[in-house]
Amino acid sequence: MTGRFRFRLLNVExxxxxxxxxxxxxxxxxxxxxxxxxxxxxxxGAEQRVGWHRELLQRWLxxxxxxxxxxxxxxxxxxRIVNWVKWGLRGLRSGNERKTGEATELGSDPAKTEVxxxxxxxxxNAIIPGNLEDSLAVQARWLRRRLExxxxxxxxxxxxxxxxFAGCFFExxxxxxxxxxxxxxxxxxxDEQILPxxxxxxxxxxxxxxxxxxxxxxxxxxxxxxxxINAELLKSIRARLPAMxxxxxxxxxxxxxxxxxxxxxxxxxxxxxKIFDYAxxxxxxxxxSRDPIRYxxxxxxxxxxxxxxxxxxxxxxxxxxxxPGHAHADSLSLELSLFGQRVLVNSxxxxxxxxxQRHAERSTAAHNTVEINGENSSEVWGGFRxxxxxxxxxxxxxxxxxxxxxxxxxxxxxTRLPGQPVHHRRVVxxxxxxxxxxxxTGRYERAVGYFHLHPAVELDSGTDRHxxxxxxxxxxxxxxxxxxxxxxMSDHWHPEFGVSQRSSAFRLxxxxxxxxxxxxxx
Numbered sequence: 001m002t003g004r005f006r007f008r009l010l011n012v013e014x015x016x017x018x019x020x021x022x023x024x025x026x027x028x029x030x031x032x033x034x035x036x037x038x039x040x041x042x043x044x045g046a047e048q049r050v051g052w053h054r055e056l057l058q059r060w061l062x063x064x065x066x067x068x069x070x071x072x073x074x075x076x077x078x079x080r081i082v083n084w085v086k087w088g089l090r091g092l093r094s095g096n097e098r099k100t101g102e103a104t105e106l107g108s109d110p111a112k113t114e115v116x117x118x119x120x121x122x123x124x125n126a127i128i129p130g131n132l133e134d135s136l137a138v139q140a141r142w143l144r145r146r147l148e149x150x151x152x153x154x155x156x157x158x159x160x161x162x163x164x165f166a167g168c169f170f171e172x173x174x175x176x177x178x179x180x181x182x183x184x185x186x187x188x189x190x191d192e193q194i195l196p197x198x199x200x201x202x203x204x205x206x207x208x209x210x211x212x213x214x215x216x217x218x219x220x221x222x223x224x225x226x227x228x229i230n231a232e233l234l235k236s237i238r239a240r241l242p243a244m245x246x247x248x249x250x251x252x253x254x255x256x257x258x259x260x261x262x263x264x265x266x267x268x269x270x271x272x273x274k275i276f277d278y279a280x281x282x283x284x285x286x287x288x289s290r291d292p293i294r295y296x297x298x299x300x301x302x303x304x305x306x307x308x309x310x311x312x313x314x315x316x317x318x319x320x321x322x323x324p325g326h327a328h329a330d331s332l333s334l335e336l337s338l339f340g341q342r343v344l345v346n347s348x349x350x351x352x353x354x355x356x357q358r359h360a361e362r363s364t365a366a367h368n369t370v371e372i373n374g375e376n377s378s379e380v381w382g383g384f385r386x387x388x389x390x391x392x393x394x395x396x397x398x399x400x401x402x403x404x405x406x407x408x409x410x411x412x413x414x415t416r417l418p419g420q421p422v423h424h425r426r427v428v429x430x431x432x433x434x435x436x437x438x439x440x441t442g443r444y445e446r447a448v449g450y451f452h453l454h455p456a457v458e459l460d461s462g463t464d465r466h467x468x469x470x471x472x473x474x475x476x477x478x479x480x481x482x483x484x485x486x487x488x489m490s491d492h493w494h495p496e497f498g499v500s501q502r503s504s505a506f507r508l509x510x511x512x513x514x515x516x517x518x519x520x521x522x
Contacts, residue, residue: 001040004052005059009034011267011498022060023069030352030497036064036071037079041087053087057132066138074146075155077139078162082217084136085165088128089224140166140178147185153323154200154207157193160185161214168225183230186218190236198243199299203319204326205251205258206349209269212244216275219282242286245279247296248272249288250303251312253337259312260335260346261301262319263326267496293405295397302397304405307431308522310337315395315409318378318386325384329376331392331411332425333367336434338522339472342454344368345503348494354383361494370423370438370449377413377423388416404430419443433521440514449484449508449516455493455501467506469520476522478506484516485509 002008005016009031016022023032038060040046041053064071071077128136143162148155160182167179193201193211200208215237222229249272251259256273257266269275279286294303300316313334318327328347336344347366351357362380364371371377379387390413397407410424421442428435440447453459458470467488469476478486491505510516 001049001052001056005056007035007040011496016059022064022071028351028353029070032070033073033076036060036076038083038087039079041083042090046087046090061131061135066142072142074143074148074159077143077146078155078158081136081139081143081162082165084128084132085169088169136166137170140170141174144178144181151325153193153202153320153325154211156185157189157211157214160189161218164218164229165221168221168228179228183233187233187236190240194240194244195296195298196243197296197298198240198245198247199296199301200244201320202262202323202326203299203301203314203316204262204264205248205260206264206268207326208244208248208251209258209272209275212241212248213269213275213278215241215244216278216282216284219284238284241279241284245276245284245286246288247299248275250294250296251301253312253335253342254310254340255337255342260348261312261314261330261333262328263349264346265349265494265496293397293399295395297395300392300395302395302407304407304427304429306405306429308339309429309431309434311335311427311429311434313407313427315392315407317391318389324378324386324389327378327380327386327389328362328367329364329378329380329390329413330367330369331377331390331413332409332423333369334427334436335368336520338476338520339474341456341472343457343469343471343476343520345452345454345493347452347492348496350494350497350500352383352497358383365448365450366452368451370425370440370447372414372421372423372440372447373417373445375414375417377411389413400428402430404428414444415442417444421447423447433519436518438508438510438516438518440510444514447510447514447516449506449510449518451506451508451518452491452493453504453506455503457504459488459504471522474522476520479519479521484511486518 002013007014012031022035040049066072140163143159147159163178163182164186167175167182195201200211218229218237219234222234252272253259256271258264258272292305300314302313302315304311311334314330314332318324330346333346334344335346346368347361349361359380360366364376378389381387390411392409392411395409399405406426406428408426410422412422414421414423419442421440421444424439424441426437438449460468467478469478487507489505489507491503492500493503494500506518508516508518
């Protein structure tokens with residue numbers, strides 16, 4: 001909240017009176033969803049906004065009768081239930097009613113957690129006014145009958161978390177049934193959604209972070225309500241956390257933020273460093289690998305690291321076969337950081353819903369990979385749909401005889417086209433160079449490779465055979481290509497929802513043999 005009834009959500013600021021109501025159809029659905037989450041109850045500095053929060057909560061009760069409007073959709077209801085319970089446990093109803101207990105403070109931003117003298121209350125001593133408590137019970141009843149089995153994935157996991165929160169907060173037979181149903185769902189979804197290598201099955205580093213925080217919150221809730229949550233479920237959660245934390249660390253760039261594969265943007269989950277800090281305060285231990293080659297074979301991500309260079313590459317499926325809603329057509333795409341600065345970046349995600357911007361950001365051309373005949377490698381459509389999708393084959397990861405690191409694979413996403421073309425890619429990363437060799441076999445009309453630069457990278461376009469980049473004050477040369485042709489195009493990068501930054505990109509054409517190379521030397 002930036003003022004009384006004023007909000008900055010998804011980098012767009014609006015006042016409630018400008019929106020006119022809580023469910024104005026002229027406002028994008030995701031912004032309206034966030035309006036109903038009540039994240040600000042537990043955000044940094046929340047204790048300074050208690051008066052605004054109290055007014056907003058009462059207004060929400062008066063203007064959002066049960067079942068009326070987008071705010072009663074199961075997903076915002078789930079997040080709101082959790083946020084209201086956290087708020088009650090923190091004791092911020094009037095700003096001076098904070099009490100202490102054994103649990104770590106349950107804020108939506110774990111950076112605000114107090115070490116030692118935490119803020120969460122034991123048992124049923126959470127402070128929530130009676131009318132809000134009544135509404136919380138109604139919301140839990142409503143959610144229990146409307147679990148998102150039709151959407152599955154992170155939505156269903158959020159539903160389960162909310163039922164467990166409500167089931168611990170309230171006492172009695174009905175609350176126990178909510179909790180048990182949430183535990184049953186969560187137990188099943190953990191087995192389905194958390195892959196053996198620790199990655200989340202939707203293959204989005206952003207949703208991986210969100211789900212990881214959800215599971216840490218449940219470990220924390222157990223401190224507020226000891227012996228309430230099923231012990232075997234807690235054990236199962238704890239067993240998965242080290243691999244999930246190691247995976248998150250591995251898919252971050254040196255700047256500390258996530259790589260952009262599939263739907264991904266900064267600011268939708270806490271920064272990874274805050275999640276790591278939260279886990280440590282909860283007593284979760286894990287070890288981050290320092291191996292130069294890391295390959296998460298279940299998730300389909302590779303990390304190569306040598307001296308000042310970090311490369312991340314997508315060699316996995318676009319998502320679960322039955323749930324590709326957050327997928328991009330990004331097979332064999334990669335990202336690169338040099339000297340701590342991002343250099344090659346995928347598009348990012350700035351919008352949801354349906355429309356040309358959403359479609360463009362999911363397209364193959366928005367990623368550092370190869371587009372054939374102007375088509376996407378996987379048929380993304382309708383905002384959150386994918387028809388025929390690419391499969392990656394024959395992944396090889398290792399070290400060359402000369403001590404360089406490499407990844408090699410191919411995908412069949414274009415075999416649906418006449419001539420059944422196949423994209424093969426070999427990436428070699430050395431201490432002072434990156435060499436990418438792309439090859440297309442089969443018949444095709446046109447192949448184009450895209451290499452998108454971070455906005456902070458300065459580009460001297462040079463000649464049609466080479467260019468000089470300025471990265472963190474150091475020169476990086478895009479060398480002359482022995483095959484194909486290269487040109488520079490204007491571009492945009494989308495690091496957060498609602499944000500678009502001007503940048504540049506290389507556009508690589510293929511030669512008559514179906515091959516093109518892209519090389520950087522530093």
